[in-house]
Amino acid sequence: MKEFIAEVVSIGQLRHRNLVQLLGYCRRKGELLLVYDYMPNGSLDKYLYAENSKILSWAQRFRIIKGIASSILYLHEDWEQVVLHRDIKASNVLLDAEMNCRIGDFGLARLYDRGTDPHTTHVVGTIGYLAPELGHTGRPSKASDIFAFGVFMLEVTCGRRPVLQDTNGGQLLLVDMVLEHWRQGTVTDAVDPRLQGDFAVEEASLVLKLCLLCSHPLPSARPGIRQVVQLLDGAMPLPELSQAHLSCNMLALMQNQMGNSCSVASSVAGNISDIPRAR
Numbered sequence: 001m002k003e004f005i006a007e008v009v010s011i012g013q014l015r016h017r018n019l020v021q022l023l024g025y026c027r028r029k030g031e032l033l034l035v036y037d038y039m040p041n042g043s044l045d046k047y048l049y050a051e052n053s054k055i056l057s058w059a060q061r062f063r064i065i066k067g068i069a070s071s072i073l074y075l076h077e078d079w080e081q082v083v084l085h086r087d088i089k090a091s092n093v094l095l096d097a098e099m100n101c102r103i104g105d106f107g108l109a110r111l112y113d114r115g116t117d118p119h120t121t122h123v124v125g126t127i128g129y130l131a132p133e134l135g136h137t138g139r140p141s142k143a144s145d146i147f148a149f150g151v152f153m154l155e156v157t158c159g160r161r162p163v164l165q166d167t168n169g170g171q172l173l174l175v176d177m178v179l180e181h182w183r184q185g186t187v188t189d190a191v192d193p194r195l196q197g198d199f200a201v202e203e204a205s206l207v208l209k210l211c212l213l214c215s216h217p218l219p220s221a222r223p224g225i226r227q228v229v230q231l232l233d234g235a236m237p238l239p240e241l242s243q244a245h246l247s248c249n250m251l252a253l254m255q256n257q258m259g260n261s262c263s264v265a266s267s268v269a270g271n272i273s274d275i276p277r278a279r
Contacts, residue, residue: 004032011106014079018071020094020104036104039094044101048090048159048192058199061156064101065207066232068093071103072149073225076142084110084140088148089129089162090155110140128162128173133219143219146228150214154178157207159192175215178208182241206231212241 004025012022020036027033044064047056056064068088075083086108094104131147134140151162154174166172178190187208191199210231216222223231223239230236 007109007111008034010081010111011083011109014075014083016071016074017100018067018102019074020102022106034105034107037102039102039104040097041095041099043091044093044095044156045090047095048155049161055194058195058204060099062200062203062207064093065153065156066229067101068103068152069149069225069229069232072145073229076145076225081111082142084112084142084145086110086140086145086148087126087129088145088152089126090152093152131219132217141219142224143222146214146222146225147219149225149228150211150222151175153207153211153214157192157204157211158190159194175211179212182209182212206238209238209241213239 008022008025012024014022020039023035023037025032025034047053072085072088075085083106085103085106087105088103092103092105094102096102129148129151131144134144151174154160155162158174158178160174160177162174164172164174164177178187181187181190188199188201188204190208191204210223210228214222214228227236231238
């Protein structure tokens, strides 16, 4: 309880236009609940996946991507402590009355002082967004948040969930589908078909290629969040994608590194926690 309250107090001090403001906590039926500002337009995933929902324009999507990148920069680099969100995904991005985006749900977040490392031996998060190294290290990092942000950008751009069903009834990661498009020189074909081609081709191409950089299987090869923000703002050129991406099937890599204790097939629908380290 002391640790929970300490984290609530710390997170309650966060102030950024793209973060949902934490107001406090309450206890109900034995559960500890965090209380945030009310976001009248609900979560972003409703606009990406729900039938008959409003279709977000490309301009809205690009603004959301840049807004969440800005909030992660604040969490990773600009606040007094490092904050790892550990659950960046469309359902945790909320929209206010003017459709401005704010990231919420800090239930899995970890705070630590600069110059130190977070200590944890459990994998928590959501299948499809988990960086492959978490399966054997159990240690979150800025790089694992960047991986999840890369998958989030794919969600917003492609209008698809991170894990798909292939034509044979098996599973395919969205990042692998986009990677194949990139390999064939048709990367913008992955953009949400509901936009009917009404999008800025250069911006969409930039975002999709940046997604592949952020989801690189090696944590050290992923860009930092400050570089991501600069790339999205057009302040620096996009680095070339390495050939390592061409030979990497992310679903196979994730299944291998998560070990037999975690079945992607049985866990894809929900959050996972307390997965032991792979042996």
